Amino acid sequence: MEVAMDEANDFSRCNFSxxxxxxxxxxxxxxxxxxxxxxxxxxSASADADDFHDLVESIVFADDVDYDPSTGHFxxxxxxxxxxxxxxCTPVAEEEEHNATATAGDDAKGLRLxxxxxxxxxxxxxxxxCPDLARVILVRLxxxxxxxxxxxxxxxxxxxxxxxLQGLLDGGRTSLRxxxxxxxxxxxxxxxxxxxxxxxxxxxxxxxxxANQAILEAxxxxxxxxxxxxxxxxxVQWASLMQALASxxxxxxxxxxxxxxxxxxxxxxxxxTGRLLAAYAASLGQPFSFSQCRLEANSERFRAAGVKVVxxxxxxxxxxxxxxxxxxxxxxxxxxxxFLSGSVDLGARVVTLVEEEVGEGEEAExxxxxxxxxxxxxxxxxxxxxxxxxxxxxxxxxxxxxVVERVILGPRIAGAIGHAYRAEEEEGGQxxxxxxxxxxxxxxxxxxxxxxxxxxxxxxxxFKGGYKVEETATNKLVLGWKTRRxxxxxxxxxxxxxxxxxxxxxEDSDFLxx
Amino acid sequence: MFPSKKATTMNSSSHxxxxxxxxxxxxxxxxxxxxxxxxxxxxxxxDRFVDAVTQLGGPDKATPKTIMRVMxxxxxxxxxxxxxxxxxxxxxxxxxxxxxxxxxxxxxxxLHRNAASxxxxxxxxxxxxxxxxxxxxxxxxEQLEVQKLIQMRIEAHGKYMQSILERACKALAAESMVxxxxxxxxxxxxxxxxxxxxxxxxxxxxxxxxxxxxxxxxSGDQLDHHxxxxxxxxxxxxSAESIILGKSKRHSPCNNVNGRSSWLGWGAALGxxxxxxxxxxxxxxxxxxxxxxxxxxxxxxxxxxxxxxxxKPVLSLDGTLTAADDQKKYDGSSSSASKLDRPSxxxxxxxxxxxxxSPMMAMTQARNLSYG
Numbered sequence: 001m002e003v004a005m006d007e008a009n010d011f012s013r014c015n016f017s018x019x020x021x022x023x024x025x026x027x028x029x030x031x032x033x034x035x036x037x038x039x040x041x042x043x044s045a046s047a048d049a050d051d052f053h054d055l056v057e058s059i060v061f062a063d064d065v066d067y068d069p070s071t072g073h074f075x076x077x078x079x080x081x082x083x084x085x086x087x088x089c090t091p092v093a094e095e096e097e098h099n100a101t102a103t104a105g106d107d108a109k110g111l112r113l114x115x116x117x118x119x120x121x122x123x124x125x126x127x128x129x130c131p132d133l134a135r136v137i138l139v140r141l142x143x144x145x146x147x148x149x150x151x152x153x154x155x156x157x158x159x160x161x162x163x164x165l166q167g168l169l170d171g172g173r174t175s176l177r178x179x180x181x182x183x184x185x186x187x188x189x190x191x192x193x194x195x196x197x198x199x200x201x202x203x204x205x206x207x208x209x210x211a212n213q214a215i216l217e218a219x220x221x222x223x224x225x226x227x228x229x230x231x232x233x234x235x236v237q238w239a240s241l242m243q244a245l246a247s248x249x250x251x252x253x254x255x256x257x258x259x260x261x262x263x264x265x266x267x268x269x270x271x272x273t274g275r276l277l278a279a280y281a282a283s284l285g286q287p288f289s290f291s292q293c294r295l296e297a298n299s300e301r302f303r304a305a306g307v308k309v310v311x312x313x314x315x316x317x318x319x320x321x322x323x324x325x326x327x328x329x330x331x332x333x334x335x336x337x338x339f340l341s342g343s344v345d346l347g348a349r350v351v352t353l354v355e356e357e358v359g360e361g362e363e364a365e366x367x368x369x370x371x372x373x374x375x376x377x378x379x380x381x382x383x384x385x386x387x388x389x390x391x392x393x394x395x396x397x398x399x400x401x402x403v404v405e406r407v408i409l410g411p412r413i414a415g416a417i418g419h420a421y422r423a424e425e426e427e428g429g430q431x432x433x434x435x436x437x438x439x440x441x442x443x444x445x446x447x448x449x450x451x452x453x454x455x456x457x458x459x460x461x462x463f464k465g466g467y468k469v470e471e472t473a474t475n476k477l478v479l480g481w482k483t484r485r486x487x488x489x490x491x492x493x494x495x496x497x498x499x500x501x502x503x504x505x506x507e508d509s510d511f512l513x514x
Numbered sequence: 515m516f517p518s519k520k521a522t523t524m525n526s527s528s529h530x531x532x533x534x535x536x537x538x539x540x541x542x543x544x545x546x547x548x549x550x551x552x553x554x555x556x557x558x559x560x561d562r563f564v565d566a567v568t569q570l571g572g573p574d575k576a577t578p579k580t581i582m583r584v585m586x587x588x589x590x591x592x593x594x595x596x597x598x599x600x601x602x603x604x605x606x607x608x609x610x611x612x613x614x615x616x617x618x619x620x621x622x623x624x625l626h627r628n629a630a631s632x633x634x635x636x637x638x639x640x641x642x643x644x645x646x647x648x649x650x651x652x653x654x655x656e657q658l659e660v661q662k663l664i665q666m667r668i669e670a671h672g673k674y675m676q677s678i679l680e681r682a683c684k685a686l687a688a689e690s691m692v693x694x695x696x697x698x699x700x701x702x703x704x705x706x707x708x709x710x711x712x713x714x715x716x717x718x719x720x721x722x723x724x725x726x727x728x729x730x731x732x733s734g735d736q737l738d739h740h741x742x743x744x745x746x747x748x749x750x751x752x753s754a755e756s757i758i759l760g761k762s763k764r765h766s767p768c769n770n771v772n773g774r775s776s777w778l779g780w781g782a783a784l785g786x787x788x789x790x791x792x793x794x795x796x797x798x799x800x801x802x803x804x805x806x807x808x809x810x811x812x813x814x815x816x817x818x819x820x821x822x823x824x825x826k827p828v829l830s831l832d833g834t835l836t837a838a839d840d841q842k843k844y845d846g847s848s849s850s851a852s853k854l855d856r857p858s859x860x861x862x863x864x865x866x867x868x869x870x871x872s873p874m875m876a877m878t879q880a881r882n883l884s885y886g
Contacts, residue, residue, distance in 0.1 A: 195675050205671060272681075459668075
């Protein structure tokens with residue numbers, strides 16, 4: 001079985017100036033891998049049992065993959081020779097900074113890891129599902145990666161994805177690599193890691209500040225503001241909103257009421273959050289009240305009737321889908337849809353939406369077209385950008401980063417992969433971009449003000465560089481790292497109730513006959 | 515330079531013109547007396563010129579001949595008018611010819627100022643320029659405003675995060691007190707892994723860079739354990755630790771501002787369990803050093819604060835609340851600090867670690883916790 005990869009490779013575009021520019025590297029690698037995967041025996045349509053067997057054997061029985069640094073080739077002891085595509089890269093690297101040659105080995109290894117990960121994803125959720133092969137590949141990956149928590153940046157990243165895939169294989173049991181730590185991280189550790197992440201990156205603040213500014217602008221003259229929050233989490237977003245309200249020059253600050261939508265079991269933590277928020281508001285002298293509203297028990301649907309509305313208040317709905325703290329259970333499509341469409345019933349003034357941005361460009365299209373594998377690679381791309389961003393901003397704080405990775409990002413990765421895996425099973429399919437959904441539903445766009453845009457830019461300016469914010473639509477700001485778009489914050493105006501009909505399709509059939 | 519001080523003379527120094535004498539002729543024109551008699555375009559003359567041009571429908575419509583006719587000034591030749599008109603037309607463009615005749619330059623400046631008397635085009639240009647200027651001004655103002663506001667919002671965000679952490683910490687401390695009796699072990703450390711304590715320390719020590727530290731921030735990543743960047747001008751004594759902690763006073767036992775020795779001393783003060791705790795704290799120490807780059811330079815506020823740190827007492831077993839004194843000191847110094855310089859951390863917040871270490875103190879600290 002030949003793994004024909006050489007012809008497919010063209011690294012002339014690759015930039016090797018820093019080892020940390022893995023993102024660019026991956027961009028090349030994936031595009032080239034596209035062609036090569038098509039040639040790989042077991043994964044092609046005409047899978048042959050023998051080819052499969054050979055591949056399994058070659059992976060399993062390889063003592064170690066031989067790596068020849070001079071040529072950049074590495075090969076398995078048995079044929080086929082697994083030519084890496086670094087052969088053309090090494091001379092290129094030498095032209096660049098001299099230390100690039102030293103890292104060519106790392107790059108090669110990184111590439112190998114990526115290939116293996118993709119192969120495993122393909123085996124698990126691709127066209128021809130083959131759990132055994134996936135298992136084997138994961139074993140190999142674990143061998144290559146060694147103990148969790150160590151190794152280079154790319155190794156740690158690959159480790160988390162390996163764990164995620166392993167979790168899928170094991171059907172929900174915790175991963176084995178780090179001794180099943182995931183679910184046992186105590187709250188302090190999670191919160192602390194979360195704070196670290198917030199300090200080291202603008203992801204959280206970007207979404208929160210943009211949404212808050214939009215809310216402030218939409219409710220500029222109102223005396224009472226009512227925010228219905230889809231995911232209250234720790235309520236971090238509202239601290240800066242309260243501060244902004246309390247320090248408005250002139251008139252006294254308006255009354256802020258926050259209604260948190262909670263799922264079953266979330267009542268206690270929401271109460272805690274409410275208390276914290278109330279305490280903070282008190283310290284600012286900001287009039288504040290907090291209440292909870294349950295989502296429906298099983299379906300987690302939103303019922304507009306459940307929200308207490310006071311006459312004369314300006315109601316805004318806030319929907320932050322970007323996972324903030326722990327890798328809480330992802331929201332179902334129906335749940336989010338019901339929330340967003342509930343804005344119409346409630347007569348909300350604006351709806352602020354923060355969600356993860358799907359990739360961009362041809363890469364993304366290719367990825368999407370391939371189902372689970374596509375989404376897996378998209379997540380790999382996303383998180384490698386996040387990894388890069390953390391490393392580039394804080395190269396010296398390796399340990400802090402490792403903590404953030406382990407405690408926050410690792411579980412998120414597992415959640416994302418699991419979510420992608422269950423895509424087909426979920427009723428109504430999955431919505432990739434809620435922004436698009438809202439446009440389709442007739443939501444109007446509320447433009448992002450100059451102020452808001454400047455705020456985002458300033459926020460990013462606090463970091464070294466590499467982050468950028470784009471205004472991809474009049475109502476949307478997108479935060480990205482280098483070329484990768486990561487997070488978007490958008491502001492919408494609910495359509496008038498007349499345009500409802502299409503939205504009903506998301507409701508239970510029973511509901512229609514009320 | 516010019517002997518004549520008549521009204522018709524120049525109203526500005528002609529630094530580019532060779533010295534010459536002006537003579538006023540009968541027609542009211544001022545001619546110079548150098549070899550080539552040159553007409554001096556006085557303000558008055560220029561105004562008449564401009565009027566004529568306006569009458570004729572603008573510099574593009576007017577011709578020297580027609581201008582001459584309209585102006586009706588004796589001694590004015592087509593030649594004069596031709597060149598002046600050309601300059602006038604050029605002067606209408608935003609880019610001005612630097613070799614312009616002095617009076618011409620001045621009068622075009624006057625022209626811009628006297629929007630009413632200028633032609634349509636001039637007025638538009640004038641307005642446009644004003645609008646542009648105003649727009650630029652407005653943008654700058656907005657930037658500054660955004661900067662101010664974002665600083666406050668980041669600060670609010672940080673304060674709130676801090677409160678969450680403290681609340682959780684307290685809960686944990688209370689829990690551990692219930693569970694493990696009189697142990698002073700940091701509860702989180704008992705839970706899982708050595709890193710929990712350092713994580714907390716690290717979190718409190720790493721702070722969001724302030725807007726003013728942008729440029730300095732970049733130099734930060736050269737720092738490591740042993741190598742302190744001298745761009746951070748601090749006294750050798752206060753050392754890296756005070757730099758690390760310059761930003762947020764909300765830590766921590768790892769606030770080894772008094773040098774490492776105090777740390778260990780503190781560890782020892784905790785009693786028998788301290789020997790177990792030593793190791794993780796030193797790890798914490800490492801982490802703190804790693805947190806260096808995030809911190810702002812000593813220049814801004816660490817120095818005034820350094821005294822505060824210096825006097826920060828070592829925690830002692832009997833739980834004497836010398837920390838409370840610190841609180842007051844924090845209050846005092848921070849209020850003097852300008853809010854706008856950087857998001858100054860809330861001074862009243864108790865160092866995170868103190869609660870962790872001593873549940874007893876945590877209770878008393880709780881009283882001091884306020885957002886002010």
